[in-house]
Amino acid sequence: EIVLTQSPGTLSLSPGERATLSCRASQSVTNDFLAWYQQKPGQAPRLLIYGVSIRATGIPDRFSGGGSGTDFTLTISRLEPEDFAVYYCQQYGGSPQCSFGQGTKLEIK
Amino acid sequence: QVHLMESGGKVVQPGGSLRLSCEATGFIFSSKAMHWVRQAPGKGLEWVAAISYDGGNKNYGDFVKGRVTISRDNSKNTVHLQMNSLRTEDTAIYYCARVNYDDNGYPSFDYWGQGTRVTVSS
Numbered sequence: 332e333i334v335l336t337q338s339p340g341t342l343s344l345s346p347g348e349r350a351t352l353s354c355r356a357s358q359s360v361t362n363d364f365l366a367w368y369q370q371k372p373g374q375a376p377r378l379l380i381y382g383v384s385i386r387a388t389g390i391p392d393r394f395s396g397g398g399s400g401t402d403f404t405l406t407i408s409r410l411e412p413e414d415f416a417v418y419y420c421q422q423y424g425g426s427p428q429c430s431f432g433q434g435t436k437l438e439i440k
Numbered sequence: 441q442v443h444l445m446e447s448g449g450k451v452v453q454p455g456g457s458l459r460l461s462c463e464a465t466g467f468i469f470s471s472k473a474m475h476w477v478r479q480a481p482g483k484g485l486e487w488v489a490a491i492s493y494d495g496g497n498k499n500y501g502d503f504v505k506g507r508v509t510i511s512r513d514n515s516k517n518t519v520h521l522q523m524n525s526l527r528t529e530d531t532a533i534y535y536c537a538r539v540n541y542d543d544n545g546y547p548s549f550d551y552w553g554q555g556t557r558v559t560v561s562s
Binding site: 368417428 | 475477484485486487490499502535539542544545546547548549550552553554555
């Protein structure tokens, strides 16, 4: 079973700063099927990044993903006010077929 | 325009049953796998179940195996989640999501519904 562990649990930063979020898998993620989602209160999750580093349609280039194997990162180069939200990583195609990390809350400092 | 709309959520007693539905519009429904993901109050996302584009392949999260059945009706562009023997810990918002594969074969949950709320309480 692939378990995803995200860190930190909460990240406190100011607009304009750089954010780095981590996602570690208990075993290698199948075929780099690793995605990131953003969720704001009362809203459904929104796809940001898939295939480790491919930005989804309409996602600004301040969002970038990287990593391989078991260690992955989501980087937001310069935080905008609308970026403060909860972020989840997701693996797909392993065992179980799909799983999510527990989330990182990005809050305004 | 792709749109997913869940329905069927309500308050149900422990041990009860519920059938959730997700109606899809704006794309060729019969060509896409579909998933259910849930979120308990104040908690993270938890994958529940998946069904292939033609309904021939189904997968479930370990915590719901034997209690949940996913199905689809491609003639009605709808995916269902039948939930039995409900427990208080099944209380959550249930989202349906579409799986899309890009030209290089990378999957993603590119569209989500707004969710339907299920409350299991006596």
